[in-house]
Amino acid sequence: MLTVPDPAPPRAARGFEAVDTWVFDLDNTLYPPHLDLWSQIDQRMKTYIAGFLGLSHDEAFRLQKDYYRRFGTSMRGLMIHHGLDPDEFLSYVHDIDHSPLQPDPRLGAALERLAGKKLILTNGSVAHAEAVTQRLGLDHHFDGVFDIIAADFIPKPSPETYARFLDRHGIDPGRAAMFEDLARNLEVPHALGMTTVLVTPDGTREIEREAWELEGHADPHIDHVTSDLAGFLGGLAPGGVER
Template sequence: MLTIPAPARAARGFADVDAWVFDLDNTLYPAHLDLWSQIDERMTDYITGFLGVGRDEAFRLQKDYYRRFGTSMRGLMINHGLDPAEFLHFVHDIDHSPIEPAPLLGAALAALPGQKLILTNGSVAHAEAVTGRLGLSHHFDGVFDIFAADFVPKPNPETYLRFLDRHGVDPTRAAMFEDLARNLTVPHELGMTTVLVTPDAAREVEREAWELEGRADPHIDHVTSDLAGFLHGIAAALTRR
């Protein structure tokens, strides 16, 4: 298990956690599988046709809106009247075959006490495709997707509050696993134990620089590039109590 130390301070632990909350893309499956590049390409294709602009301009807007609004879709909705359902159907029409079953992750999830939930800026359909390929669908008690969030994405505070209310989660008894540090700011403020899931350092991953920042920020309790190993460690520690 490769775990990178969080900042030198008292990190929150997992002793009282009974709700395990996971982001989907680049968290439940490793970033080096590069599914996101497929989604990226589909977004650029859609924006090119939707706005009638060249691919360079479509890509620029896509990335600008992603950083400013949490998702490219949200920026397109606010500024251009985008139909989110149509957009999501188009951009998630990708090849999921690079994802392979993850039995070690499944065993780790099964060993954790309490409910396991997915909180994603994607759709339920996309989450089901991903967890189906991973062989993990039966481990999760629910998916809170962008439709449930009324198309308001992480890191907006109202999205986390709506999620907590929908699933009856006490944030002081919950842990959140994410690949973007900025999406862990609000969970930490709400009392959740936060875990930043980073790419495997031995694998080449194409991400924007800001997406990889934040592992030393005060709102990050733990950092790991091996989610399955990290969860096995938690389960073993809880068993020894």
């Protein structure tokens, strides 16, 4: 007789009781994707790649998205296969209009309540992170930015980048939480012992994202999911303990 095993009990999500380091992605995490900053960057990447490689915009777009998925950033693929100068590329693609961003006092208040160190870990540049956080009125809440240049241009989700980040800031991953909008970028942090939070788009807003970017909500390395970062952080008691 075939014996059907009992279903495995659900995995308990990690909490925040021991967390003293709070790590945040930047784009589409600290601000919602419907503000379309990323679409501006996306368009500038396409234009740069078309000129750099002598491609049509459609060809450049296909290559851009292929490299993004395969290498973590389009820039990394262009560096490996085409000898791209990353500094020039970053300067060009981040030359965007940041005016859609407005101060976010609700998120600022939630960050203020968190005890411990607050850091940004981004595949973008420090200059871009500073422009974003200043527009949001959040720059004074963060203790540092670890950007793609600090990562030696090796982007998330490479394990090497997380190791370099943790070492640079002296972080015990078992006492850290990470907030990200891409599920794949939380797999390594979770394996290292971090509490993981996937920040998803507001379902009432129309956004332009690749289908794979919106997947992974139920993956085993995701401890929590929220479409409201400020509300989620505000739901933690002072110091970061869940209410």
